[in-house]
Amino acid sequence: MSESTAPIARPPAPTREHYLNVKYGIKSWLLTVDHKRIAILYLISITAFFFIGGAAAVLIRLDLATPAGDLVSSETYNKLFTIHGIIMVFFFLIPSIPAVLGNFLVPIMIGAKDLAFPKLNLLSWYLYMIGGSFTLWAMIAGGVDTGWTFYAPYSTTYANTHVIATALGIFVTGFSSILTGLNFMVTIHMMRAPGMTWLKMPLFIWAQYATSIIMILGTPVLAITIVLIAIERLLGVGIFDPALGGDPVLFQHLFWFYSHPAVYIMILPSMGVISEVISAFCRRAVFGYKFIAFSSLAIALLGFLVWGHHMFVSSQSPYAGMVFSLLSFLIAVPSAIKVFNWTATLYKASISYQTPILYAFGFIGLFTIGGLTGLFLATLAIDVHVHDTYFVVAHFHYIMVGGAIMGFLGGLHYWWPKMVGKLYPEAWARFSALVIFVGFNLTFFPQFLLGYLGMPRRYHVYDPEFQVLHVLSSAGASILGIGYLIPMVYFLWSLRYGKDAGPNPWDAKGLEWTIPSPPTTFNFEEPVTVGDVYDYPTEDETPPWKQGSSEGAHV
Amino acid sequence: MSEIGEHHGALAHHFEDLEQQRQSADLGMWIFLATEIMFFGALFAAYAVCRWMNPAGFSTGTSLLDVPLGTVNTAVLIGSSLTMVWAVQAGHRGDSRSIIRNLVGTLLLGSVFLVIKALEYSHKFHDGLVPGSLFTYGGEQAAGVEMFLCFYFVMTGLHALHMVIGFGLLVWLILLARRGRFTKEYSNPVEGVGLYWHFVDIVWIFLFPMLYLLEH
Numbered sequence A: 001m002s003e004s005t006a007p008i009a010r011p012p013a014p015t016r017e018h019y020l021n022v023k024y025g026i027k028s029w030l031l032t033v034d035h036k037r038i039a040i041l042y043l044i045s046i047t048a049f050f051f052i053g054g055a056a057a058v059l060i061r062l063d064l065a066t067p068a069g070d071l072v073s074s075e076t077y078n079k080l081f082t083i084h085g086i087i088m089v090f091f092f093l094i095p096s097i098p099a100v101l102g103n104f105l106v107p108i109m110i111g112a113k114d115l116a117f118p119k120l121n122l123l124s125w126y127l128y129m130i131g132g133s134f135t136l137w138a139m140i141a142g143g144v145d146t147g148w149t150f151y152a153p154y155s156t157t158y159a160n161t162h163v164i165a166t167a168l169g170i171f172v173t174g175f176s177s178i179l180t181g182l183n184f185m186v187t188i189h190m191m192r193a194p195g196m197t198w199l200k201m202p203l204f205i206w207a208q209y210a211t212s213i214i215m216i217l218g219t220p221v222l223a224i225t226i227v228l229i230a231i232e233r234l235l236g237v238g239i240f241d242p243a244l245g246g247d248p249v250l251f252q253h254l255f256w257f258y259s260h261p262a263v264y265i266m267i268l269p270s271m272g273v274i275s276e277v278i279s280a281f282c283r284r285a286v287f288g289y290k291f292i293a294f295s296s297l298a299i300a301l302l303g304f305l306v307w308g309h310h311m312f313v314s315s316q317s318p319y320a321g322m323v324f325s326l327l328s329f330l331i332a333v334p335s336a337i338k339v340f341n342w343t344a345t346l347y348k349a350s351i352s353y354q355t356p357i358l359y360a361f362g363f364i365g366l367f368t369i370g371g372l373t374g375l376f377l378a379t380l381a382i383d384v385h386v387h388d389t390y391f392v393v394a395h396f397h398y399i400m401v402g403g404a405i406m407g408f409l410g411g412l413h414y415w416w417p418k419m420v421g422k423l424y425p426e427a428w429a430r431f432s433a434l435v436i437f438v439g440f441n442l443t444f445f446p447q448f449l450l451g452y453l454g455m456p457r458r459y460h461v462y463d464p465e466f467q468v469l470h471v472l473s474s475a476g477a478s479i480l481g482i483g484y485l486i487p488m489v490y491f492l493w494s495l496r497y498g499k500d501a502g503p504n505p506w507d508a509k510g511l512e513w514t515i516p517s518p519p520t521t522f523n524f525e526e527p528v529t530v531g532d533v534y535d536y537p538t539e540d541e542t543p544p545w546k547q548g549s550s551e552g553a554h555v
Numbered sequence B: 001m002s003e004i005g006e007h008h009g010a011l012a013h014h015f016e017d018l019e020q021q022r023q024s025a026d027l028g029m030w031i032f033l034a035t036e037i038m039f040f041g042a043l044f045a046a047y048a049v050c051r052w053m054n055p056a057g058f059s060t061g062t063s064l065l066d067v068p069l070g071t072v073n074t075a076v077l078i079g080s081s082l083t084m085v086w087a088v089q090a091g092h093r094g095d096s097r098s099i100i101r102n103l104v105g106t107l108l109l110g111s112v113f114l115v116i117k118a119l120e121y122s123h124k125f126h127d128g129l130v131p132g133s134l135f136t137y138g139g140e141q142a143a144g145v146e147m148f149l150c151f152y153f154v155m156t157g158l159h160a161l162h163m164v165i166g167f168g169l170l171v172w173l174i175l176l177a178r179r180g181r182f183t184k185e186y187s188n189p190v191e192g193v194g195l196y197w198h199f200v201d202i203v204w205i206f207l208f209p210m211l212y213l214l215e216h
């Protein structure tokens, strides 16, 4: 199978066989059914998409540095924010934690050898790549200017850009998401090791399970909506076009029925990461395990009942608006439960301030701001004032970037030693976490003010009175951009020069830390039985890193 | 790469035993069908809203469909579900000959359905009753009729696409059965495809009255 040898430096001295070196060559990667290798494939692909989407954001922010929008034309500007939104939502955020960390960790954390359907897992990646290629092609061939929301009838009747090809790309990628969710659900139901009852599962697994529910129930609705958009565009039939007897609000209902829950596809996995990271670096089980576990499920289910808060001003009945407003307030409760429990866990803990928990701190603070401003938007009267302004833009970036990406980066730092067997350079990592935090807030906090003052979103040209805040935001974006490049560099650097991680560099609990890093192809050599995955020593014991020896000797 | 289990040829390396593998496959199929319900459910919801907004056009559209052919097709499809049930039962007995016989029966009935469907489609094309540039209907409520026909083609088209995928699965099962892969202990692919086939039938059971019968 492996006739071509990839230029990967073999580690010196006694080479242990693990999933990375068991086979070499491009074919061994493209045909792999090992969940860990598929996770790596996803990691590479979503990183590429992240930097494409990020480049679009940089151009947008550069252009907005002047009120007249001197850098690009208005048409190009519309295409840029559309590319940014579509790539970041469908090709980065939604697959990010589930397809990378989830793929890698779900089987290991529950003591299984692989996901229930390994070939389906590989198919998911191929679907993702096919959908991504379609979308990229559409962008290179001329782009789309509908915004990531594809609102009809603009997208179906008036836009003269590559709507159908982009829609097709998203349609195909949707099935990758569905198959990943299906695989996780079956795996979590059927393949837990003896002793791992539902209430002994790691909280990350609960989060993945809740996310999978949304993936399998929400994504098909988006799929059919996209099909209808394409058909209406192709045939000129007015399902969504009011001029032809259709209903544009119907499109909004269908679109947000998926796209609101999709926010929870992005944030729930991050919450799972934060629970794991906090317990590992506070060296105690997370306070209120059951509350955190069940609040994930509550978020997944309630998340399907609030989509109407996107249509408060779209001719939706005011009574429906009131119900959706109330439900949107309700869904803040399970999120708040998580935040309170994390905070209670941190209280008086002997915390080790390593990079992953810095990201967890960032997550808790920024997610809370994002969540609370979400309540502003869920309030009917305030929403009339701030809807479609930069206030909304700032709100969802606090959730999706401040929340979801912080969680992804925290998790990537936490499990990187497990994934590649090497430690990343801690000082650089802390530094870049700080840069990202500062850059993020400088980018998006001014946008709350902009929105409150009345700056509409998606505008290419704006009043000069807004320039100061826009310049602050653009300055923040360039800091943020650099902040994201630093981890990219030192992660790659660590592959070759990083210190050997050993099986458990954090002295953390959980099944993934009981096996060597990187793991072998089938994860576990011996049959696994599970006790308590959060079995941390009693409170007063001095953690090993404070005794001077950081050698990860696990029990 | 693909390790064969020691106990049974059909046991994949990452499962403990055949029972776990069977239950996983079943659960996977049920979850898949849940996504299918959401897929068609959203389409039905869109249909309902559009029908509510264009009642006259949709009932005119309904009256243009061929009820006798639709009825025959409903019966044919229910028959194919029956042969599918027999195939699943034969699987439980590990009776390969009976599995093959009933799967071929399902395949034939499914083909009859698709042939009739193609006949209906060609009549619609011939009469200019297709949405888009070929649409020539000149009566009242033309926009509503066109929208109805659009839903008709999308819904029955997606249903037919599911049947074509089902054909592929049936052929795959027949090949496996001919190689003697199904035993008393292991016939879960037959069961899974059976579930899928019944689901596709049920979709039609909803489509038929919604499209053909609901004139008012």
Ligand SMILES: [Cu+2]
Pocket: A259, A260, A263, A306, A307, A309, A310
């Ligand atoms: Cu929402």
